[in-house]
Amino acid sequence: MLIRYGTDKDGKPIKKAVIYTKSEHCILKEKIDIDAVRIIERLYSAGFSAYIVGGAVRDLLLGNVPKDFDIVTDATPSRIKRIFRNSRIIGKRFRLVHVVVGMKIFEVSTFRSTVDGSVGNNFGTIDEDVKRRDFTLNALYYDPLKEQIIDYVGGIRDIKKHMLRPVISLDRIFVEDPVRMIRAVKYSATTGAHMPFVLRHKIRHSASLLGSVSPSRITEELLKIINSGCMFDIVQEAIDTNIYNYLQPAACSFICNDKRFEDAYMEKLKRLDALSISDSGARLGKKLAFLISDFVCLLTDWEKEIAAGTPVAELYAKTWSECRHFVLPMNPQRTELEFAVRLVLKELGVQVRSQKRRKINGL
Numbered sequence: 475m476l477i478r479y480g481t482d483k484d485g486k487p488i489k490k491a492v493i494y495t496k497s498e499h500c501i502l503k504e505k506i507d508i509d510a511v512r513i514i515e516r517l518y519s520a521g522f523s524a525y526i527v528g529g530a531v532r533d534l535l536l537g538n539v540p541k542d543f544d545i546v547t548d549a550t551p552s553r554i555k556r557i558f559r560n561s562r563i564i565g566k567r568f569r570l571v572h573v574v575v576g577m578k579i580f581e582v583s584t585f586r587s588t589v590d591g592s593v594g595n596n597f598g599t600i601d602e603d604v605k606r607r608d609f610t611l612n613a614l615y616y617d618p619l620k621e622q623i624i625d626y627v628g629g630i631r632d633i634k635k636h637m638l639r640p641v642i643s644l645d646r647i648f649v650e651d652p653v654r655m656i657r658a659v660k661y662s663a664t665t666g667a668h669m670p671f672v673l674r675h676k677i678r679h680s681a682s683l684l685g686s687v688s689p690s691r692i693t694e695e696l697l698k699i700i701n702s703g704c705m706f707d708i709v710q711e712a713i714d715t716n717i718y719n720y721l722q723p724a725a726c727s728f729i730c731n732d733k734r735f736e737d738a739y740m741e742k743l744k745r746l747d748a749l750s751i752s753d754s755g756a757r758l759g760k761k762l763a764f765l766i767s768d769f770v771c772l773l774t775d776w777e778k779e780i781a782a783g784t785p786v787a788e789l790y791a792k793t794w795s796e797c798r799h800f801v802l803p804m805n806p807q808r809t810e811l812e813f814a815v816r817l818v819l820k821e822l823g824v825q826v827r828s829q830k831r832r833k834i835n836g837l
Contacts, residue, residue, distance in 0.1 A: 478624065490601065494630060496621040501534045503621070509575040510543035511618045513558070513582065518619065520557050522549040523600075524582075525615035531623065532611045535633055536665065545582045546615070550597060554582050568595050593650045601626070608647065608654045609661060610639045638667035644676050652683035655717050656695045663707035677715045684720035689803040696721060696804045700761050703750040706743040724800045728769070738768045759813025762806060766797045767818050776822045790826050793819060 476493035510526060517524040524547040530540035547554065551563045554571040561573045561582075570583040587598025588605050600615065607613035610629040616622070623630065632639050638661055640647050648655055655677045662669045684692075699708050712718035719726040729736040746764040749756050773796055779789060794815045801811070816826045 476622075491624050491626040492630075494623040494625060499535065499623050499630070501616070501621070501623075503618070505534055505539050506618055507540075507543045507578070509578060510545060510580060513545055513573055513575075513580055514618060516557055517545075517547050517549055517554075520549070520553075522547050522553075524549075525600075525617055525624070527615050528607070528612045531614040531616045532629075532633065532665070534616070535614075535623075535630065543580060545580060546585060546600075546603065547582060548585055548599070550584055554584075591646065591650050600624070605641060607641045608651075608657060610641055611661065611665065611667060613641050632667070633665075636665070636667050638662050638665075638669050638673065640673065644672065648676065648680040648683055652680070652687050653691055653695060655680060655684065655715070656699075656712075656721070659711040659715055659717060660695075660699060660702070660704075660708050663711045664702060664704045669711075674715060677717065681716040681720060684717060687720075689805050692721060692803045693805050697758070697806070700746070700758070700765075701750055703747050705750075706740065706747050709740070709743055720803075722765075722801065722804070724802070725765070725769070728772075735768055735772070742767055757810065757813065758806060759810035760817065762801070762811055762814035763817045766800060766814055767821075769800050770797065770815075770818045770822070776824070780823055786824060786826055789824055790815065790819065 475498060476495065477489055478491040478493055506526070510530075514524040514526070524545055526543055527546040528544050530543045533540040549557070551569045551571050554573075555561050555563055558571070558573045560575070561571050563569055563571055570581060573580045573582055584597050585600050585603040586594065586606055587596045587602045588594070589596045589598070593606075604613050604615075604626040607627075610627045610632045612629075613625075613627045614629045615624040617624070627641050628639075638658060640658075642650070658669065658673065658677060661667055699705050702708065709718060712721060713726070713729065725739065729739060742764040746761055749761060749764075770793060773793060794812065797811065797815055819826055
C-alpha cells in the first residue's frame with residue numbers, strides 16, 4: 475500500500491490518499507474494456523493523466539463486469555476533442571466529451587473544482603474532483619496502466635464493509651442535486667450497501683426536493699432502474715424512503731391505497747427483473763408493459779367493452795392517454811409506450827392491428 479502526500483497551509487506534509495496496488499485490489503485486467511485503456515494511453519501519450527472512475531471501479535472491485543467505463547482526466551474538453559478525432563463535446567453547463575469507438579461511447583470528463591460547491595463547472599484537480607463525488611464507493615480512481623487505485627475517501631474500506639457513505643456533507647448533498655437520493659437508493663439496493671440511519675432519515679425528509687427535478691433527468695434515472703434487473707429491490711427502497719412518490723406518483727398512490735394492487739405491481743417488477751436478466755436486449759416497450767399492466771386492468775370492465783363491440787381504436791386511444799399520465803413524470807419514447815399499451819391490450823383480448831403512430835387527443 476502506498477500513500478499520496480500533500481501539504482497543509484503551513485507547508486507540512488499530510489496524507490491525502492491511499493494507493494492500492496494490483497496485489498491489494500485484485501482487479502482482473504481482462505474485465506476492463508480494452509478501448510477504455512487505449513483512450514487512457516492516448517491521453518497519457520499527450521501529456522495528461524487519466525483514470526477510470528466511479529461505478530466502473532466499484533463494479534470491478536465487486537467482481538462484476540461494468541456496463542460503462544467513464545474516464546476522468548486533467549485535459550480540457552477542447553483538448554480531448556483534438557486528441558480523439560471520433561469525439562464530440564456535449565452539454566451546455568457541464569461540458570464533457572463522448573469518444574466514439576465503433577458502437578461504443580466513452581464519457582470523458584475533466585476534473586472539476588469545488589469553487590461553486592459540488593455542481594459547478596469550473597475545471598480543477600483530482601484532489602478537488604473527489605470532493606464532488608456523491609458516495610465513497612463511487613469516488614475511486616483506477617489507473618489501468620499502473621494498475622493502481624487512488625482512494626481519497628475510504629471507498630475501498632466502505633465497499634468491503636458494505637457501507638453507503640456520502641462524500642459531500644448531508645446538509646448540501648441533496649440540496650445541490652436531489653437526483654443523488656435516487657442514486658443512493660439504487661446503490662443500496664444493487665450493491666447490498668447498508669444505508670446508515672442518518673442518511674436514510676435525510677432522504678426521507680428531503681424527498682420533496684425531487685419535485686423540482688426536470689422530467690428528463692427523472693426519466694433518465696428511471697430507465698436505468700428499469701434496465702437494471704434490480705427494479706423490485708430499488709422500488710422497495712424508494713417506497714421506504716418516500717422518493718417513489720416523486721418518481722411514479724400515480725403508481726405510488728395506488729400502492730398506498732390498494733393492497734391487492736401493491737402485491738400485483740410488485741410481482742410484476744419481479745417478472746420485469748427476470749426479463750432484464752434473461753434478455754438484456756429486450757425492448758423497452760416490453761418492460762414498460764409490466765409497469766402499466768395492473769393499472770390498465772383497472773380502467774374498465776374489459777369483457778363488457780369487448781362484448782359491447784366498443785371500437786378498438788377508441789379503446790386504444792383512451793388507454794394510451796391514461797397510461798401516458800400514469801407513468802408521469804417519466805417520459806419514455808412514445809413508440810415504446812405505444813408498444814407496451816398494445817401488448818397489454820392484446821393480453822386482455824383487444825387486438826390493435828395497426829402499429830403505426832396514432833394521433834391521440836391532439837398529441
